[in-house]
Amino acid sequence: MESACVYGQKTLINELSQGLQMAKQLKGNLNSPEARDIIQKILASYDNALLVLKSGESAGQREPNDFPASSLTESLITIASPQSVRSEFNQPFSNEHDPNVVSKKRKGSTVCEDQVKMCTDDGLEGSVDDGHSWRKYGQKDILGAKFPRSYYRCTYRKAEKCLATKQVQRTDANPTVFDITYKGKHTCNHHTRLAEPPLPEKHEINTTHHQQLSRPNPGEMLSNLRTNLTVNTSDFGATDPHSFSFPLEPFGIIEDYQQLHLPNDFDDELLQVYSPPFISPGTSDSNCYTDWDSSPSLNFTADLDRDFKF
DNA sequence: TTAATTTGACCCAC
DNA sequence: GTGGGTCAAATTAA
Numbered sequence: 001m002e003s004a005c006v007y008g009q010k011t012l013i014n015e016l017s018q019g020l021q022m023a024k025q026l027k028g029n030l031n032s033p034e035a036r037d038i039i040q041k042i043l044a045s046y047d048n049a050l051l052v053l054k055s056g057e058s059a060g061q062r063e064p065n066d067f068p069a070s071s072l073t074e075s076l077i078t079i080a081s082p083q084s085v086r087s088e089f090n091q092p093f094s095n096e097h098d099p100n101v102v103s104k105k106r107k108g109s110t111v112c113e114d115q116v117k118m119c120t121d122d123g124l125e126g127s128v129d130d131g132h133s134w135r136k137y138g139q140k141d142i143l144g145a146k147f148p149r150s151y152y153r154c155t156y157r158k159a160e161k162c163l164a165t166k167q168v169q170r171t172d173a174n175p176t177v178f179d180i181t182y183k184g185k186h187t188c189n190h191h192t193r194l195a196e197p198p199l200p201e202k203h204e205i206n207t208t209h210h211q212q213l214s215r216p217n218p219g220e221m222l223s224n225l226r227t228n229l230t231v232n233t234s235d236f237g238a239t240d241p242h243s244f245s246f247p248l249e250p251f252g253i254i255e256d257y258q259q260l261h262l263p264n265d266f267d268d269e270l271l272q273v274y275s276p277p278f279i280s281p282g283t284s285d286s287n288c289y290t291d292w293d294s295s296p297s298l299n300f301t302a303d304l305d306r307d308f309k310f
Numbered sequence: 311t312t313a314a315t316t317t318g319a320c321c322c323a324c
Numbered sequence: 325g326t327g328g329g330t331c332a333a334a335t336t337a338a
Contacts, residue, residue, distance in 0.1 A: 135313090135314065135315085136314075136315055136316080137315090137329095137330070137331075137332090138316090138317085138329070138330060138331080139315095139316075139317075140327085140328065140329070140330095142327085142328075143326090143327065143328085149328085149329095151329070151330075153330095155313095155314090165329095167329090
Protein backbone atom coordinates (compact mmCIF):
# COMPACT_ATOMS: atom_id res chain seq x y z
CA MET A 1 0.00 0.00 0.00
CA GLU A 2 2.58 2.44 1.09
CA SER A 3 4.96 1.45 -1.65
CA ALA A 4 2.23 2.05 -4.16
CA CYS A 5 1.70 5.49 -2.74
CA VAL A 6 5.38 6.23 -2.93
CA TYR A 7 5.36 5.02 -6.48
CA GLY A 8 2.51 7.39 -7.21
CA GLN A 9 4.38 10.29 -5.79
CA LYS A 10 7.50 9.45 -7.73
CA THR A 11 5.42 9.19 -10.81
CA LEU A 12 3.98 12.57 -10.14
CA ILE A 13 7.42 14.01 -9.71
CA ASN A 14 8.56 12.36 -12.91
CA GLU A 15 5.60 13.65 -14.81
CA LEU A 16 6.05 17.13 -13.49
CA SER A 17 9.69 16.94 -14.38
CA GLN A 18 8.76 15.97 -17.89
CA GLY A 19 6.36 18.83 -18.07
CA LEU A 20 9.08 21.08 -16.89
CA GLN A 21 11.33 19.88 -19.65
CA MET A 22 8.58 20.32 -22.20
CA ALA A 23 7.94 23.83 -21.05
CA LYS A 24 11.61 24.55 -21.34
CA GLN A 25 11.60 23.26 -24.86
CA LEU A 26 8.61 25.40 -25.62
CA LYS A 27 10.44 28.32 -24.20
CA GLY A 28 13.22 27.76 -26.65
CA ASN A 29 10.82 27.71 -29.56
CA LEU A 30 8.87 30.77 -28.80
CA ASN A 31 10.47 34.08 -29.32
CA SER A 32 7.95 36.63 -28.23
CA PRO A 33 8.60 38.26 -24.87
CA GLU A 34 5.07 37.52 -23.78
CA ALA A 35 5.48 33.85 -24.50
CA ARG A 36 8.70 33.75 -22.59
CA ASP A 37 7.07 35.44 -19.68
CA ILE A 38 4.21 33.04 -19.66
CA ILE A 39 6.42 30.05 -19.96
CA GLN A 40 8.53 31.36 -17.18
CA LYS A 41 5.44 31.21 -15.06
CA ILE A 42 4.88 27.63 -16.12
CA LEU A 43 8.38 26.82 -15.08
CA ALA A 44 7.90 28.54 -11.79
CA SER A 45 4.74 26.59 -11.16
CA TYR A 46 6.45 23.33 -11.90
CA ASP A 47 9.34 24.28 -9.77
CA ASN A 48 6.99 24.97 -6.91
CA ALA A 49 5.22 21.69 -7.39
CA LEU A 50 8.46 19.78 -7.46
CA LEU A 51 9.78 21.61 -4.50
CA VAL A 52 6.70 20.80 -2.54
CA LEU A 53 6.64 17.20 -3.54
CA LYS A 54 10.31 16.62 -3.02
CA SER A 55 10.33 18.29 0.33
CA GLY A 56 7.50 16.09 1.43
CA GLU A 57 9.23 13.05 0.11
CA SER A 58 12.49 13.81 1.79
CA ALA A 59 10.85 14.66 5.02
CA GLY A 60 9.04 11.39 4.97
CA GLN A 61 6.36 12.89 7.10
CA ARG A 62 3.47 11.99 4.95
CA GLU A 63 2.31 9.41 2.60
CA PRO A 64 1.98 10.57 -0.93
CA ASN A 65 -1.73 10.12 -0.91
CA ASP A 66 -1.98 12.47 1.95
CA PHE A 67 -2.45 15.31 -0.39
CA PRO A 68 -5.45 17.32 0.50
CA ALA A 69 -8.15 18.12 -1.91
CA SER A 70 -7.02 21.57 -2.57
CA SER A 71 -6.41 23.24 -5.81
CA LEU A 72 -3.27 24.32 -7.42
CA THR A 73 -5.08 26.99 -9.20
CA GLU A 74 -4.05 30.45 -8.46
CA SER A 75 -1.94 30.72 -5.45
CA LEU A 76 0.35 28.74 -3.38
CA ILE A 77 -1.44 28.18 -0.14
CA THR A 78 -0.40 26.49 2.97
CA ILE A 79 -2.68 26.13 5.89
CA ALA A 80 -0.90 25.59 9.11
CA SER A 81 -2.49 24.39 12.23
CA PRO A 82 -2.65 27.06 14.87
CA GLN A 83 -0.17 25.36 17.08
CA SER A 84 2.29 24.32 14.49
CA VAL A 85 2.88 27.34 12.44
CA ARG A 86 6.08 26.79 10.65
CA SER A 87 7.13 28.00 7.33
CA GLU A 88 8.43 25.45 4.93
CA PHE A 89 10.54 28.25 3.69
CA ASN A 90 12.39 28.05 6.92
CA GLN A 91 11.77 31.46 8.16
CA PRO A 92 9.96 32.86 11.10
CA PHE A 93 6.60 34.32 10.72
CA SER A 94 4.67 34.75 13.84
CA ASN A 95 6.48 34.80 17.07
CA GLU A 96 3.24 34.08 18.76
CA HIS A 97 3.54 30.52 17.61
CA ASP A 98 7.13 29.98 18.37
CA PRO A 99 7.49 28.47 21.81
CA ASN A 100 10.95 29.94 22.01
CA VAL A 101 9.80 33.44 21.43
CA VAL A 102 7.78 35.31 23.94
CA SER A 103 4.50 36.56 22.63
CA LYS A 104 3.47 40.09 23.26
CA LYS A 105 -0.08 39.49 22.28
CA ARG A 106 -2.42 41.74 24.13
CA LYS A 107 -4.35 40.39 27.00
CA GLY A 108 -7.82 39.23 26.22
CA SER A 109 -7.13 38.74 22.57
CA THR A 110 -8.21 35.14 22.74
CA VAL A 111 -9.79 35.14 19.38
CA CYS A 112 -9.62 32.11 17.18
CA GLU A 113 -6.66 32.23 14.92
CA ASP A 114 -5.33 30.45 11.92
CA GLN A 115 -2.55 30.84 9.46
CA VAL A 116 -2.09 30.21 5.82
CA LYS A 117 0.66 30.70 3.37
CA MET A 118 -0.12 32.07 -0.01
CA CYS A 119 1.94 32.66 -3.07
CA THR A 120 0.65 35.22 -5.49
CA ASP A 121 1.78 34.99 -9.03
CA ASP A 122 2.21 38.69 -9.42
CA GLY A 123 3.82 39.08 -6.04
CA LEU A 124 1.40 41.74 -5.04
CA GLU A 125 -0.04 41.81 -1.60
CA GLY A 126 -3.30 43.04 -3.03
CA SER A 127 -3.63 39.81 -4.90
CA VAL A 128 -4.22 38.04 -1.67
CA ASP A 129 -7.94 37.83 -1.52
CA ASP A 130 -9.99 35.32 0.41
CA GLY A 131 -13.47 36.32 -0.53
CA HIS A 132 -13.87 38.81 2.24
CA SER A 133 -13.55 42.52 2.13
CA TRP A 134 -10.66 43.83 4.17
CA ARG A 135 -9.51 47.27 5.10
CA LYS A 136 -5.91 47.91 5.92
CA TYR A 137 -5.49 49.68 9.22
CA GLY A 138 -1.83 49.41 9.93
CA GLN A 139 1.59 48.33 8.89
CA LYS A 140 4.58 47.56 11.03
CA ASP A 141 8.15 46.67 10.49
CA ILE A 142 8.74 43.40 12.25
CA LEU A 143 11.96 42.60 13.95
CA GLY A 144 13.98 40.18 11.91
CA ALA A 145 11.71 40.38 8.92
CA LYS A 146 12.68 42.01 5.69
CA PHE A 147 9.18 43.08 4.89
CA PRO A 148 6.63 44.89 7.00
CA ARG A 149 3.54 43.21 8.30
CA SER A 150 0.22 44.59 7.19
CA TYR A 151 -2.84 44.60 9.39
CA TYR A 152 -6.31 44.29 7.98
CA ARG A 153 -9.73 44.28 9.51
CA CYS A 154 -13.09 43.51 8.04
CA THR A 155 -14.50 46.37 6.03
CA TYR A 156 -17.78 45.87 7.84
CA ARG A 157 -16.24 46.09 11.28
CA LYS A 158 -18.34 49.08 12.22
CA ALA A 159 -21.44 48.38 10.21
CA GLU A 160 -21.81 44.81 11.34
CA LYS A 161 -19.44 44.67 14.24
CA CYS A 162 -17.42 42.08 12.44
CA LEU A 163 -14.23 41.63 14.42
CA ALA A 164 -12.32 39.52 11.96
CA THR A 165 -8.79 40.67 11.30
CA LYS A 166 -5.87 39.35 9.40
CA GLN A 167 -2.17 39.98 9.22
CA VAL A 168 -0.31 39.67 5.98
CA GLN A 169 3.42 39.42 5.81
CA ARG A 170 5.63 38.80 2.86
CA THR A 171 8.12 36.06 3.58
CA ASP A 172 11.78 36.82 3.47
CA ALA A 173 12.77 33.83 1.44
CA ASN A 174 10.20 34.30 -1.26
CA PRO A 175 8.63 37.74 -1.62
CA THR A 176 5.78 36.32 -3.64
CA VAL A 177 4.78 34.18 -0.72
CA PHE A 178 2.69 35.69 2.04
CA ASP A 179 2.09 34.42 5.48
CA ILE A 180 -1.40 35.31 6.51
CA THR A 181 -2.79 35.08 9.98
CA TYR A 182 -6.51 35.26 10.48
CA LYS A 183 -7.86 36.31 13.80
CA GLY A 184 -11.43 36.30 14.79
CA LYS A 185 -14.41 35.07 12.93
CA HIS A 186 -16.39 36.92 10.35
CA THR A 187 -19.78 37.82 11.65
CA CYS A 188 -20.66 39.87 8.63
CA ASN A 189 -22.58 38.52 5.69
CA HIS A 190 -20.41 39.86 2.97
CA HIS A 191 -18.60 36.87 1.61
CA THR A 192 -17.92 37.64 -1.96
CA ARG A 193 -17.23 34.19 -3.22
CA LEU A 194 -15.94 31.86 -0.66
CA ALA A 195 -16.40 30.28 2.65
CA GLU A 196 -14.72 31.45 5.78
CA PRO A 197 -11.02 31.21 6.11
CA PRO A 198 -9.96 28.12 7.94
CA LEU A 199 -10.42 28.56 11.61
CA PRO A 200 -8.73 26.73 14.39
CA GLU A 201 -11.72 24.84 15.54
CA LYS A 202 -12.20 23.61 12.06
CA HIS A 203 -8.84 21.96 12.17
CA GLU A 204 -9.95 19.95 15.08
CA ILE A 205 -12.05 17.68 13.01
CA ASN A 206 -11.07 14.16 13.79
CA THR A 207 -8.11 12.97 11.87
CA THR A 208 -9.81 10.02 10.29
CA HIS A 209 -12.43 12.10 8.66
CA HIS A 210 -9.86 14.65 7.74
CA GLN A 211 -7.82 12.12 5.88
CA GLN A 212 -10.80 10.65 4.18
CA LEU A 213 -11.90 13.87 2.75
CA SER A 214 -8.64 15.42 1.86
CA ARG A 215 -6.39 12.89 0.31
CA PRO A 216 -6.64 12.51 -3.39
CA ASN A 217 -4.03 10.13 -4.60
CA PRO A 218 -1.25 11.39 -6.83
CA GLY A 219 -2.41 9.26 -9.69
CA GLU A 220 -5.71 11.02 -9.81
CA MET A 221 -4.01 14.33 -9.46
CA LEU A 222 -1.73 13.49 -12.32
CA SER A 223 -4.62 12.31 -14.37
CA ASN A 224 -6.45 15.52 -13.78
CA LEU A 225 -3.34 17.41 -14.61
CA ARG A 226 -2.96 15.62 -17.88
CA THR A 227 -6.58 15.98 -18.73
CA ASN A 228 -7.09 19.53 -17.81
CA LEU A 229 -3.90 21.44 -17.50
CA THR A 230 -3.65 23.31 -20.71
CA VAL A 231 -1.96 26.42 -21.85
CA ASN A 232 -3.31 28.61 -24.54
CA THR A 233 -0.55 29.55 -26.87
CA SER A 234 -2.75 30.72 -29.66
CA ASP A 235 -3.10 34.26 -28.52
CA PHE A 236 0.12 35.04 -26.82
CA GLY A 237 0.39 38.31 -28.59
CA ALA A 238 -2.98 39.53 -27.48
CA THR A 239 -2.80 38.26 -23.97
CA ASP A 240 -1.73 40.14 -20.98
CA PRO A 241 1.67 38.73 -20.17
CA HIS A 242 0.55 38.27 -16.62
CA SER A 243 -2.69 36.63 -17.43
CA PHE A 244 -1.52 33.10 -17.77
CA SER A 245 -2.89 31.02 -15.04
CA PHE A 246 -4.02 27.78 -13.79
CA PRO A 247 -7.43 29.29 -13.59
CA LEU A 248 -9.04 29.66 -10.32
CA GLU A 249 -12.59 28.54 -10.02
CA PRO A 250 -13.88 28.30 -6.51
CA PHE A 251 -16.73 26.09 -7.40
CA GLY A 252 -14.48 24.17 -9.65
CA ILE A 253 -12.53 23.42 -6.58
CA ILE A 254 -15.60 22.01 -4.95
CA GLU A 255 -16.05 19.93 -8.04
CA ASP A 256 -12.53 18.73 -7.62
CA TYR A 257 -13.36 17.54 -4.18
CA GLN A 258 -16.20 15.61 -5.60
CA GLN A 259 -13.97 14.17 -8.25
CA LEU A 260 -11.80 12.79 -5.56
CA HIS A 261 -14.30 10.10 -4.73
CA LEU A 262 -15.03 11.39 -1.34
CA PRO A 263 -16.89 9.13 0.98
CA ASN A 264 -20.64 9.30 0.85
CA ASP A 265 -20.88 10.56 4.36
CA PHE A 266 -18.79 13.54 3.47
CA ASP A 267 -21.05 16.36 4.42
CA ASP A 268 -21.37 19.84 3.08
CA GLU A 269 -20.09 21.43 6.19
CA LEU A 270 -16.83 19.63 5.99
CA LEU A 271 -16.66 20.40 2.36
CA GLN A 272 -16.78 24.03 3.23
CA VAL A 273 -14.29 23.62 5.97
CA TYR A 274 -11.73 22.23 3.64
CA SER A 275 -12.46 24.40 0.70
CA PRO A 276 -9.45 26.47 -0.16
CA PRO A 277 -10.30 29.86 1.13
CA PHE A 278 -8.11 32.11 -0.88
CA ILE A 279 -9.62 32.52 -4.18
CA SER A 280 -10.65 35.65 -5.77
CA PRO A 281 -11.31 37.16 -9.08
CA GLY A 282 -8.44 39.50 -8.56
CA THR A 283 -5.90 36.81 -8.04
CA SER A 284 -6.61 34.47 -10.80
CA ASP A 285 -3.21 34.08 -12.23
CA SER A 286 -1.16 32.07 -9.92
CA ASN A 287 -1.20 28.66 -8.45
CA CYS A 288 -2.04 27.32 -5.11
CA TYR A 289 -1.71 24.37 -2.95
CA THR A 290 -2.99 23.71 0.45
CA ASP A 291 -1.01 22.09 3.11
CA TRP A 292 -2.52 20.34 6.01
CA ASP A 293 -0.46 19.40 8.99
CA SER A 294 2.46 21.35 7.64
CA SER A 295 3.15 18.86 4.92
CA PRO A 296 3.35 19.54 1.26
CA SER A 297 0.46 18.84 -0.91
CA LEU A 298 -0.52 19.50 -4.40
CA ASN A 299 -3.49 19.43 -6.60
CA PHE A 300 -4.07 20.92 -9.95
CA THR A 301 -7.39 22.45 -10.58
CA ALA A 302 -8.14 22.49 -14.16
CA ASP A 303 -11.24 23.23 -16.00
CA LEU A 304 -9.18 24.95 -18.57
CA ASP A 305 -10.33 24.98 -22.07
CA ARG A 306 -7.10 26.11 -23.56
CA ASP A 307 -5.54 24.87 -26.72
CA PHE A 308 -2.20 23.75 -25.54
CA LYS A 309 -2.05 20.51 -23.67
CA PHE A 310 0.73 18.85 -21.88
C1' DT B 311 -17.75 63.33 -1.53
C1' DT B 312 -16.75 59.02 0.13
C1' DA B 313 -13.89 55.22 0.88
C1' DA B 314 -9.42 53.25 1.32
C1' DT B 315 -4.60 53.61 2.47
C1' DT B 316 -0.60 55.46 4.81
C1' DT B 317 1.93 56.43 8.74
C1' DG B 318 3.31 58.26 13.18
C1' DA B 319 1.81 57.89 17.80
C1' DC B 320 0.04 55.41 21.39
C1' DC B 321 -1.11 51.25 24.23
C1' DC B 322 -0.03 46.98 26.17
C1' DA B 323 2.54 42.74 27.23
C1' DC B 324 6.80 41.07 28.23
C1' DG C 325 12.84 49.59 27.36
C1' DT C 326 11.38 46.88 23.46
C1' DG C 327 8.37 45.17 20.11
C1' DG C 328 3.78 43.93 18.35
C1' DG C 329 -0.83 45.58 17.65
C1' DT C 330 -4.12 49.34 17.14
C1' DC C 331 -5.74 54.06 16.62
C1' DA C 332 -6.65 57.99 14.09
C1' DA C 333 -5.34 62.02 11.38
C1' DA C 334 -3.58 62.98 6.91
C1' DT C 335 -3.34 61.68 2.34
C1' DT C 336 -4.74 59.46 -1.85
C1' DA C 337 -7.88 57.22 -4.94
C1' DA C 338 -12.36 56.30 -6.93
